Amino acid sequence: MNSRSKYKTKQREILISYFETVPGVHVTAGDVCDYLKAHEAPIGQSTVYRHLESLVDEGIIKKYIIDEKSAACYEYVAPDSHVDAEICFHCKCEKCGKLIHLHCDELNEIQLHLMSDHHFKMDPMRTVFYGLCESCM
Amino acid sequence: MNSRSKYKTKQREILISYFETVPGVHVTAGDVCDYLKAHEAPIGQSTVYRHLESLVDEGIIKKYIIDEKSAACYEYVAPDSHVDAEICFHCKCEKCGKLIHLHCDELNEIQLHLMSDHHFKMDPMRTVFYGLCESCM
DNA sequence: TTGCGTGCAAAGGTTTTGCATGGCA
DNA sequence: TGCCATGCAAAACCTTTGCACGCAA
Numbered sequence: 001m002n003s004r005s006k007y008k009t010k011q012r013e014i015l016i017s018y019f020e021t022v023p024g025v026h027v028t029a030g031d032v033c034d035y036l037k038a039h040e041a042p043i044g045q046s047t048v049y050r051h052l053e054s055l056v057d058e059g060i061i062k063k064y065i066i067d068e069k070s071a072a073c074y075e076y077v078a079p080d081s082h083v084d085a086e087i088c089f090h091c092k093c094e095k096c097g098k099l100i101h102l103h104c105d106e107l108n109e110i111q112l113h114l115m116s117d118h119h120f121k122m123d124p125m126r127t128v129f130y131g132l133c134e135s136c137m
Numbered sequence: 138m139n140s141r142s143k144y145k146t147k148q149r150e151i152l153i154s155y156f157e158t159v160p161g162v163h164v165t166a167g168d169v170c171d172y173l174k175a176h177e178a179p180i181g182q183s184t185v186y187r188h189l190e191s192l193v194d195e196g197i198i199k200k201y202i203i204d205e206k207s208a209a210c211y212e213y214v215a216p217d218s219h220v221d222a223e224i225c226f227h228c229k230c231e232k233c234g235k236l237i238h239l240h241c242d243e244l245n246e247i248q249l250h251l252m253s254d255h256h257f258k259m260d261p262m263r264t265v266f267y268g269l270c271e272s273c274m
Numbered sequence: 275t276t277g278c279g280t281g282c283a284a285a286g287g288t289t290t291t292g293c294a295t296g297g298c299a
Numbered sequence: 300t301g302c303c304a305t306g307c308a309a310a311a312c313c314t315t316t317g318c319a320c321g322c323a324a
Contacts, residue, residue: 007298007303029288044306049289065205069314071288072205091257102255110247118239119271120228126267134256144323146279166313181281186314206289208313 014041015051019061019076026064026073026099062125066092066099089124093133100133148180152188156198156213163201163236165208199262203229203236226261230270237270 018032027035029052033045052074055061064073089107091100114120155169164172166189170182189211192198201210226244228237251257 009298009304011305046290046307047305050304068202068205068209069287091251091255091259093257094260094263100255100257104254106250106254107247110244113243114228114266114268117241117243118228118237119274120230120237120266120268121274122228122266122268123231126231128264129251129257129259130263131251131257131259137256137258144278146323148280183282183315184280187279206312 011043011047012051014043015048015055016060019055019074023076023078026066026075028071028073030071032074064090064128065126066090066128089127089129091129091131091133093136094130098133148184149188151178151180152185152192153197156192156211160213160215163203163210163212165210167208169211201227201265202263203227203265226264226266228266228268228270230273231267235270 014036015032018035019027029045029048032048032052033043036042036048052061052063056063056074059077060079061074061076064075066073089102089104091102092098093100111122111124114122151173152169155172156164166182166185169185169189170180173179173185189198189200193200193211196214197216198211198213201212203210226239226241228239229235230237248259248261251259
């Protein structure tokens with residue numbers, strides 16, 4: 001509900017700085033809290049959660065729901081990257097828990113198909129394919 | 138872990154009977170508990186959860202993780218249906234929360250593609266496409 | 275009789291919320 | 300000054316687990 005940040009606070013800057021140091025890495029809300037606590041600048045967990053929601057809305061970070069039993073993951077989005085071209089799909093192995101990143105043009109056709117035939121605008125950042133990876137099959 | 142039922146108990150029969158009365162409907166563990174409590178036969182929630190796990194393993198019901206913030210959904214599988222042909226995909230609207238069921242052959246190609254090109258065996262029952270539905274776009 | 279099944283209560287983990295205090299503009 | 304932001308604690312939520320008792324075979 002408080003999607004947009006109105007004030008520039010120290011906590012917000014700390015969080016953004018932290019994410020900038022871990023590009024391409026999936027971190028959970030707990031990871032963020034732990035890291036900040038271990039370093040110089042602890043932030044209350046409710047503040048962390050509230051900022052994570054805002055930063056997702058602003059497109060500064062992405063949120064991934066990888067596994068329903070574990071915590072949500074957040075990842076920094078580099079501001080100078082043209083994100084549209086960087087669509088990334090995820091496959092999660094139900095057995096070993098491995099997470100596979102896919103950059104595949106053919107998978108983009110799924111989006112087009114869902115759009116044209118089913119009138120559904122799929123969001124690749126939130127969609128995860130569940131199944132079995134090669135080594136677990 | 139206790140995947141297979143060894144004893145035939147009253148609670149197990151009640152649960153199966155309940156699911157038979159709601160074919161094609163998604164119910165949560167809480168729904169089951171509430172329904173049974175409102176009727177003649179309440180069952181302890183831990184027993185419900187334990188049976189749900191067993192029934193999923195036995196293929197009597199299917200489990201869907203639709204939304205990471207809400208409870209898992211369970212659905213009865215008719216025993217006389219040839220389930221292999223009944224693959225069903227789900228689309229979940231992130232805005233209005235609507236759940237859309239898709240029976241589409243073209244989507245089956247995703248499975249084949251993931252299998253042949255990425256060596257990943259996708260599980261349609263667990264995979265949900267997130268995005269925006271027609272009315273929310 | 276043997277050991278699984280049951281159910282209550284409590285724990286588990288992640289996320290949200292209430293409320294008083296603190297800080298930005 | 301006037302809101303918004305913060306953070307602690309507690310609640311909320313779904314699910315799992317411990318343990319003693321009950322029941323199927």
